[in-house]
Amino acid sequence: MKIADIKHAFVTGGASGIGLGAARGLAARGIAVTIADFNPDALADVLAEGIAKIRGVQMDVRDRAAWVKAKGDAEAAFGPVDLLISNAGIASVGYELADMDPESFDRIVGVNLFGAFNGISAFAADMRGRGRGHIVSTASIVGLASPKNGVGGNYVASKFGIVGLSEVLRLEMAPHGVGVSVLCPGYMATGNGRNPIRFANDSRKVAGLGDSPGGRVEDLVPRLLAGIEADDFYIISHCEHEWPNVERRSKELEMAFNGGDKYK
Numbered sequence: 001m002k003i004a005d006i007k008h009a010f011v012t013g014g015a016s017g018i019g020l021g022a023a024r025g026l027a028a029r030g031i032a033v034t035i036a037d038f039n040p041d042a043l044a045d046v047l048a049e050g051i052a053k054i055r056g057v058q059m060d061v062r063d064r065a066a067w068v069k070a071k072g073d074a075e076a077a078f079g080p081v082d083l084l085i086s087n088a089g090i091a092s093v094g095y096e097l098a099d100m101d102p103e104s105f106d107r108i109v110g111v112n113l114f115g116a117f118n119g120i121s122a123f124a125a126d127m128r129g130r131g132r133g134h135i136v137s138t139a140s141i142v143g144l145a146s147p148k149n150g151v152g153g154n155y156v157a158s159k160f161g162i163v164g165l166s167e168v169l170r171l172e173m174a175p176h177g178v179g180v181s182v183l184c185p186g187y188m189a190t191g192n193g194r195n196p197i198r199f200a201n202d203s204r205k206v207a208g209l210g211d212s213p214g215g216r217v218e219d220l221v222p223r224l225l226a227g228i229e230a231d232d233f234y235i236i237s238h239c240e241h242e243w244p245n246v247e248r249r250s251k252e253l254e255m256a257f258n259g260g261d262k263y264k
């Protein structure tokens with residue numbers, strides 16, 4: 001979808017990190033933006049900046065009734081939403097699945113994957129009816145191939161789930177002129193690594209993880225906007241060095257299809 005044709009964007013997790021960068025980038029292009037976020041303090045800080053045409057709603061993306069109300073209020077203020085960026089997410093590191101608190105699994109899959117579905121549920125049918133719109137869900141490079149660095153299996157499962165959800169959505173929406181993308185960043189310098197600390201039992205120290213500085217949101221946002229404009233399905237950023245891991249997975253699949261033994 002041409003960025004110039006977007007009138008109103010709804011961005012979850014928009015009060016911090018990647019979501020905030022996207023909201024700022026869109027607002028700078030004259031687009032009205034509703035940012036939805038769980039964290040009232042971060043939301044208040046953003047709104048205090050007084051950026052033109054940004055409004056905020058405090059909500060939990062797991063809460064389906066909140067989505068219905070937020071959509072109604074947002075569209076009453078700024079008109080139909082033609083870009084949804086489902087980006088709210090929480091991370092998990094350090095616990096192997098065998099040791100993981102089951103509530104941590106529910107929480108992370110609930111926020112990351114169910115949150116993305118709830119956004120689709122709230123907005124996709126209207127976009128299809130209008131014959132225009134674009135839906136981006138933030139997955140991760142770990143949604144394309146599992147990493148070897150201690151990122152939690154609950155997080156990885158949620159991000160693989162977002163890729164699958166989006167692949168189906170792309171097929172369903174394509175005949176109706178609605179674009180679908182998955183944003184797959186590598187490690188970014190945002191608050192994401194600290195967020196699990198707000199939720200008990202999601203995180204413990206993993207040697208080396210998070211020690212690198214990470215990609216910059218201000219470098220990712222132009223890639224995101226260009227990907228929406230070009231209707232790219234995969235929007236990859238700051239993880240080009242992860243290609244060997246994704247290639248290893250693709251080759252293992254290829255060998256299995258060809259009746260091969262274990263990938264060496």
Ligand SMILES: NC(=O)c1ccc[n+]([C@@H]2O[C@H](COP(=O)([O-])OP(=O)(O)OC[C@H]3O[C@@H](n4cnc5c(N)ncnc54)[C@H](O)[C@@H]3O)[C@@H](O)[C@H]2O)c1
Pocket residue numbers: 012013014015016017018019036037038039042059060061062087088089090091111112138139140141184185186187188189190191192193195214
């Ligand atoms: N930072 C990274 O290295 C990285 C890499 C790949 C993918 N991602 C993904 O990017 C997205 C954004 O993460 P970020 O790095 O900008 O982190 P961040 O913590 O800076 O931003 C995430 C925002 O989501 C909000 N949020 C959390 N739970 C919520 C809920 N239940 N309902 C509504 N809002 C909620 C938080 O309050 C926060 O403002 C996430 O989906 C994350 O998994 C991050």
